[in-house]
Amino acid sequence: MITAQLWEHLQTLEKVIDSLVPDIEKACNMVNNTISNGGKVLIAGNGGSAADAQHIAAELSGRFLKERKALPGIALTTDTSALTSIANDYGYAYVFSRQVEALARPEDLFIGISTSGNSEGILNAFKSAQEVGCATLGLSGRDGGKMNELCDLNIVIPSDVTARIQEMHITIGHILCKSVDDLF
Numbered sequence: 001m002i003t004a005q006l007w008e009h010l011q012t013l014e015k016v017i018d019s020l021v022p023d024i025e026k027a028c029n030m031v032n033n034t035i036s037n038g039g040k041v042l043i044a045g046n047g048g049s050a051a052d053a054q055h056i057a058a059e060l061s062g063r064f065l066k067e068r069k070a071l072p073g074i075a076l077t078t079d080t081s082a083l084t085s086i087a088n089d090y091g092y093a094y095v096f097s098r099q100v101e102a103l104a105r106p107e108d109l110f111i112g113i114s115t116s117g118n119s120e121g122i123l124n125a126f127k128s129a130q131e132v133g134c135a136t137l138g139l140s141g142r143d144g145g146k147m148n149e150l151c152d153l154n155i156v157i158p159s160d161v162t163a164r165i166q167e168m169h170i171t172i173g174h175i176l177c178k179s180v181d182d183l184f
């Protein structure tokens with residue numbers, strides 16, 4: 001059971017290495033260009049992907065591997081007053097889109113994380129980001145879901161297993177942070 005999961009992780013990682021390196025490089029450029037041009041990086045996801053959003057944002061505003069200036073990464077999953085009031089007054093489907101409306105500017109980047117590519121709150125956030133006119137990056141899995149039509153770039157992990165998809169997402173998150181560290 002344990003070994004099977006580790007092999008599944010390794011096989012998924014091999015597929016990512018074989019097929020997604022050019023997309024990951026594009027994603028690194030999107031993050032670096034956003035920050036270089038004075039924009040900020042807004043990140044959202046549900047469940048384990050909320051944890052990933054916070055993890056990546058903290059490594060921008062705090063630090064990753066080296067000492068450098070603080071950089072603008074914000075997770076939209078942490079303000080319980082905003083989350084509960086928006087969910088209560090408008091519905092859970094709008095908890096991220098409303099915050100994107102409030103915070104995103106054209107020079108920013110919105111990163112939406114969903115293993116299915118179909119979580120309604122994330123799809124609505126992408127729609128709001130499109131209305132604002134900011135860049136959009138998706139981290140998804142399976143067939144990419146409806147996120148395929150809503151992101152400038154949707155990185156689709158070639159797996160149907162939520163846990164394996166999430167493991168690849170945080171690996172990519174760390175690669176994004178390393179590329180930011182190399183530039184700033």
Ligand SMILES: O=C(CO)[C@@H](O)[C@H](O)[C@H](O)[C@H](O)COP(=O)(O)O
Nearest residue numbers: 046047048049114115116119162163
């Ligand atoms: O972490 C896990 C499973 O590994 C769960 O918390 C998972 O993130 C939640 O079920 C999410 O609601 C799944 O949503 P999504 O990835 O399809 O957008």
Ligand SMILES: [Zn+2]
Nearest residue numbers: 047048163166
């Ligand atoms: Zn999980």
